[in-house]
Amino acid sequence: MDYRKQFLVDPTKQLLLGDIDPSSTADLASKSAAADLTDQYRAQMEAEQFLLYADGRQSLLVVLQALDAAGKDGVIRHVFSAMNPQGTRVHGFKQPTPIEAAHDFLWRAHKQVPADGEVVIFNRSHYEDVLVVRVHNLVPEEIWSQRYDKINEFERLLTENGTQILKFFLHISPEEQLERFKKRLDDPQRHWKISDSDYSERKFWPQYIEAYQDALTKTSTTHAPWYVIPANSKWFRNLAISQIIADTLKDMKLELPPTHVNIEEIKAHYHAAVKAANGNKP
Ligand code: ATP
Numbered sequence: 001m002d003y004r005k006q007f008l009v010d011p012t013k014q015l016l017l018g019d020i021d022p023s024s025t026a027d028l029a030s031k032s033a034a035a036d037l038t039d040q041y042r043a044q045m046e047a048e049q050f051l052l053y054a055d056g057r058q059s060l061l062v063v064l065q066a067l068d069a070a071g072k073d074g075v076i077r078h079v080f081s082a083m084n085p086q087g088t089r090v091h092g093f094k095q096p097t098p099i100e101a102a103h104d105f106l107w108r109a110h111k112q113v114p115a116d117g118e119v120v121i122f123n124r125s126h127y128e129d130v131l132v133v134r135v136h137n138l139v140p141e142e143i144w145s146q147r148y149d150k151i152n153e154f155e156r157l158l159t160e161n162g163t164q165i166l167k168f169f170l171h172i173s174p175e176e177q178l179e180r181f182k183k184r185l186d187d188p189q190r191h192w193k194i195s196d197s198d199y200s201e202r203k204f205w206p207q208y209i210e211a212y213q214d215a216l217t218k219t220s221t222t223h224a225p226w227y228v229i230p231a232n233s234k235w236f237r238n239l240a241i242s243q244i245i246a247d248t249l250k251d252m253k254l255e256l257p258p259t260h261v262n263i264e265e266i267k268a269h270y271h272a273a274v275k276a277a278n279g280n281k282p
């Protein structure tokens, strides 16, 4: 099944997250049914990232957005571990520092976009400026409501510069979130992940859903599409994201660059070196 088609956000009609089942596992019945496929996409991601790095003319930016405990960290661990850390980087977006807050909202994002050949993952992103900022009225509506267009222009600039952008919203249910909070409480190894804000933010669930629906509808473009990934099931979430990334990289038609040296000449140098090395043997 082509998850790019299935989970793409259509910008021509208002997204309603209530219409998408967060427990869906599409055409797959079980974790074991997905295992081989996931491995296959991970191998494809590894091979394509090698080409992206070697080719050095394009780059990939992956944006991960979700409510707390939806699995952003899990995706980074399970999906991106398929790639060579050389050429891959994760950047997390926290509450803006005083210096960040003293600049326009895209400044800190622009500084972190991938260089040629690189893969960068945004764990949260510039979208927080139309999500948490909107939910908590951190700036007036006149300001945040103009940011969607600015984001689209910013992302177009990146695309025209050779960056492929993919944006994922990890869609979980409030029940699943509570279940994951419980797991964190029950397991001392996970206590460090618990924060007061997880519970205070949960009260704003409907407002977040509304903010997400608007943001995803207004900024899902052909150059920088949004995908809503059913994420109650972790194995399905990992499979769907791996497939979308692998297929997108494949479409970028990445190739090994031509060599910059004269291979015949280098071969002659090599043989001379071997000869000299042998001659020097006692
Ligand atoms: P985890 O909890 O899984 O470790 P996280 O991404 O939730 O990861 P936290 O440090 O808990 O990390 O949260 C970062 C917080 O910063 C989030 O509540 C987010 O909404 C907030 N944040 C990010 N960008 C902005 C912004 N531009 N303005 C205000 N708050 C922001």
Ligand code: MG
Pocket (backbone or CB within 6 Å): 068, 195, 198
């Ligand atoms: Mg958090």
